[in-house]
Amino acid sequence: MTTHMIVLNGTKPPLSMNQRLHHQVKARITWQLRDEVYIEAKRQRLPRGVPHVTVTLHYRPARNGVRDADNLVATLKPCCDALAKGTPKYPGYGLVEDDTPQWMTKTMPVIHPAEKGRPGLLWLEIICSESQ
Structure with missing residues (x-):
């Protein structure tokens, strides 16, 4: 089992379940996220064709407050899409064959407490395992 981290x-979070964005604006942000994760996975030379991965989005806000982890799922989804193999029209990195439960477990995003004097931070934790 190996663990990798991609800092976004x-x-x-660029996307939230509560946002009401124009569809073109949302699409642009989604593609930016996908590209960012794909490029970083390639830069880090993450393995390809792994049997199973568990992906968790972590968020440490700049300030403490009441936040709902469910809202971060909108940011997690394009990140997971970028890690999976994808299709010819929408290619992905190929860490796993698909982002379905057989190959990928997506855990609920984790919100960490703010740290005084430190800016907000978003990162993906990717745990590669031999099987589910």
Whole structure:
């Protein structure tokens, strides 16, 4: 079992379940997230064709407050899409064959307490295992 980490750009989640964005704006943000994760996975030379992975999105906000972890799922989804093999029209990295439960477990995002004087931070924790 190996663990990898991908730190995302930005200090807060770019997508939220509560946002009401124009579909073109949402699509642009989604593609930016996918590209960012794909490029970082390639830069880190993550393995390809792994039997199973568990992916968790972590968020440490700049300030403490009441936040709902469910809202972060909108940011997690395009990240997971980028890690899976994808299709010819929407290619992915190929860490696993697909982002379905057979190959990928997506855990509920984790919100960490803010740390005084530190900016917000988003990162993916990717645990590669031999089987589910």
